[in-house]
Amino acid sequence: MNAVVAFTANSSSCPMPGVIPIVFVVDDDISVRESLELLIAHAGFRPELCASAQEFLARPRPNCPSCLILDVGLPDLNGLDLQEKIAGDRADMPIIFITGRGDIPMSVRAMKAGAAEFLTKPFPPEVLLDTIRTALERSRASQNEQANLQVLRDRHRKLSRREREVLALVVRGQLNKQIGGELGISEITVKAHRGRMMRKMRARSLPELVNMASRLGLDTAGKG
Numbered sequence: 001m002n003a004v005v006a007f008t009a010n011s012s013s014c015p016m017p018g019v020i021p022i023v024f025v026v027d028d029d030i031s032v033r034e035s036l037e038l039l040i041a042h043a044g045f046r047p048e049l050c051a052s053a054q055e056f057l058a059r060p061r062p063n064c065p066s067c068l069i070l071d072v073g074l075p076d077l078n079g080l081d082l083q084e085k086i087a088g089d090r091a092d093m094p095i096i097f098i099t100g101r102g103d104i105p106m107s108v109r110a111m112k113a114g115a116a117e118f119l120t121k122p123f124p125p126e127v128l129l130d131t132i133r134t135a136l137e138r139s140r141a142s143q144n145e146q147a148n149l150q151v152l153r154d155r156h157r158k159l160s161r162r163e164r165e166v167l168a169l170v171v172r173g174q175l176n177k178q179i180g181g182e183l184g185i186s187e188i189t190v191k192a193h194r195g196r197m198m199r200k201m202r203a204r205s206l207p208e209l210v211n212m213a214s215r216l217g218l219d220t221a222g223k224g
Contacts, residue, residue, distance in 0.1 A: 019064040021136045026050045026082070027071040027098070032121075036069060036128075043129050045136070053077035053085075061090060065143060067116065067135035069128075072099040072106060080106070083113055092142035094135035096128070152212055155201050163197040166190060170197075170206070171213040173222035 023040045025047060027033050033049045040047040050056040053074050068090075072079040083095055094116035099106070107118040116135040119128065159167065162183075169179045176190045183190070203209035213220050 020044070020046045021065040021067075021139070022046045022048055022062050023132055023136075024048045024050065024056060024059070024066065024068045024093075026053060026056045026068065026074065026079070028052060028073075028075055029071070032071070032098075039125055039128070040132070043132070045132065053079075053082040056082070057085075062093075065136045065140040066092075067094045067096060067132060067139055069096045069098060069132075072097055072110075073101065080109060080113075083110065083115065087113065092139050092146065094138050096131050096135060098123075149215060152201075152216055156216055159197055159200055160193075163193050163200065166193045167197050167201070167209070167213065168218060170194060171210045171218060171220045 023045045025033055025036045025040070027036075028051050030051070033051070037047045037049055048059065050059070054076050056068075070079045070082065074082070077085070079097060079099075083097075086093070095110075095114070096116050097107075097110050097118045098121055099118075100121040110118050116138065117131045119131070156164070156167075162185075165183060166179060169182060174182070176187045176194065179194075180187045180190045185193075198209065201209060201212060203212060210220050
């Protein structure tokens with residue numbers, strides 16, 4: 001098989017700040033892997049090459065932005081099956097499919113499952129590089145969102161049982177007096193719990209608290 005792309009010294013470079021993002025390449029054709037390795041490295045990213053799906057699965061999950069360039073026709077586990085296998089565990093790693101014999105049903109399946117792109121070999125280097133950059137930005141955004149969500153989960157976990165009960169009722173639109181009646185405590189006590197809860201969650205306003213609760217998957221729908 002011919003190389004996927006025609007690498008040239010004029011391919012543009014677009015390194016991302018901070019840690020170097022990783023671009024995994026899973027393809028059983030060594031000429032494809034070597035061609036993509038040069039292109040990816042020249043663009044300022046870190047290439048990680050694998051000849052099979054099993055070799056890729058044996059690699060540790062990266063803690064930096066990453067994406068996966070994946071051949072559809074692999075000898076052990078094909079690309080579409082690998083996509084399905086890692087869907088839950090590596091949701092922050094966008095997949096760019098490449099194939100020399102793609103068809104519409106195959107590409108539809110891949111895109112419906114969340115693939116970033118489906119490219120047919122051969123393709124221009126800049127098309128792949130643009131897709132890689134977009135995928136890495138998507139990966140970075142996903143990792144940032146997960147990190148921020150974990151911060152919220154940690155804050156929520158540190159609330160007392162009563163503070164969690166107050167939070168749940170506050171974000172559903174209940175007033176302090178209503179909360180006190182439902183929990184069997186005084187309005188003054190509700191205010192005290194509410195103040196501590198807001199400080200622990202670092203919420204500066206009710207709308208911000210409601211947004212936090214929504215991201216945590218808490219019920220924010222008011223009665224009626």
